[in-house]
Amino acid sequence: MTQQSQPKKIKWGIIGLGKIANSFATDLSTINDAELFAVASRSQEKADAFAEKHGATKAYDSYEALANDPNIDAVYIATPHALHKENAIMCLENGIAVLGEKPFAMNAEEVDAMIAKAKEKNVLLMEALWTYFLPHYQFVLNELKNKTYGNILKIESDFGFQRPYNTETRLFNKAMGGGSLLDIGIYPIFATLSTLGLPKNIEAAATFFENGTDSSCNMVFSYGNNVKAHLKSSLLEVLATEAIFYCEKATIKINTMFHMPTTVSIIIDGKEEIKDFGYSTIGYNYEAVHFNQLIREGKTESDIMTFEFSKQLIKTLDDVRGIIKLEY
Structure with a gap:
């Protein structure tokens, strides 16, 4: 041997x-x-x-x-x-x-x-x-794919924090792709596309800093059977930064800072079970x-992170930018 x-x-x-x-x-x-x-x-x-x-x-x-x-x-x-x-x-x-x-x-x-x-x-x-590869996110994807708790009825996801407005930094530099949508709005959009796929319709509204960089963006993605995803990104306020999947038999909630190592709550009839994934690294x-x-x-x-998915993700970001009239 x-x-x-x-x-x-x-x-x-x-x-x-x-x-x-x-x-x-x-x-x-x-x-x-x-x-x-x-x-x-x-x-x-x-x-x-x-x-x-x-x-x-x-x-x-x-x-x-x-x-x-x-x-x-x-x-x-x-x-x-x-x-x-x-x-x-x-x-x-x-x-x-x-x-x-x-x-x-x-x-x-x-x-x-x-x-x-x-x-x-x-x-x-x-x-x-990186979120796609984290064990807690893979766990949620499998639960949703297997319809452990039935079909998804609604998604709510947001990502928001506040930083002092400073056009010298990349985050607020429009030419460098700064702003809430590309930097952090991508995560709630990712959570939706990776679970429900491309939406049939997108509604979006944004606020802007004085240099034209988007400061916040509210989005509603509509799917068939009245299924909707309510998404938000903001550089103006601290948001819960969770991803919540309302299913027929339970609510699956990826707890705060859902995009990085965290815990998952399974809520059934008001009773919450928290799953810890024992992370020891940044992720x-x-x-x-x-x-x-x-x-x-x-x-x-x-x-996992296929070319097709990356293309769908950037196309969706482009579609939202078109609606809110954000050009780089």
Whole structure:
């Protein structure tokens, strides 16, 4: 009996070294068969500090330099939304598998271009919508798919927090895709599309900051049989940030900060059972483990976060933007 060989250690690069990149790097260190090999910023000083903090071998002062490093198997793109397409295509051109932070890009046209390039180069590409891979979310998806509590009658989901208005930051920078919809509105929309699919009709209304960036967005997605999803994103107020699925025989509630590791409540006849999933990480390791496995299996597309789903998600965001007249 031959001893099984150790799985290939996936060497990662990270482009864009902000808050989310720090979280991803922290969780990547918990995966035995992966390593953070290189990081890139527009500032050498920032790249050096990040590399030292997270134990990366290389620190580059340009994204292009990282994309040209032949040692890198996979890259996590955590730059502002407006740069996702450019950065992804640059890495795909060099044969590097790309895990691109959500939203995948600014619009459907950009996403289509990224997918076309991935197919042309036969290289793995996936949108990094980490929630899809979290155990609590997979549990809820399975309960809903199996109709454990009957059909979905209604969905309520929101995401909101308040930050001081500052156009110097990416969050409020319209040119960088800032605003509530692309940054956090994507999560309630994701919760709906991943459970009910594309809506038959969308209603939407938004408020705006003085620079034209959307400050809040209220949406109603209508499906057949009077099933509706009531969704909201806001940078003006703290919201519950839950995803609630009202079913025929129970209510399934993904509790506050539903998009990240949390608990799930099953409510039947007023009685609540809380399911805890024993998380010990920030939660980014789950998508990274999935991505590593796709690389080892020679896959070029995820069977969970498929190209088709990413296309549906960005198209829905485009549709909402069209209704509220938000242009970048």
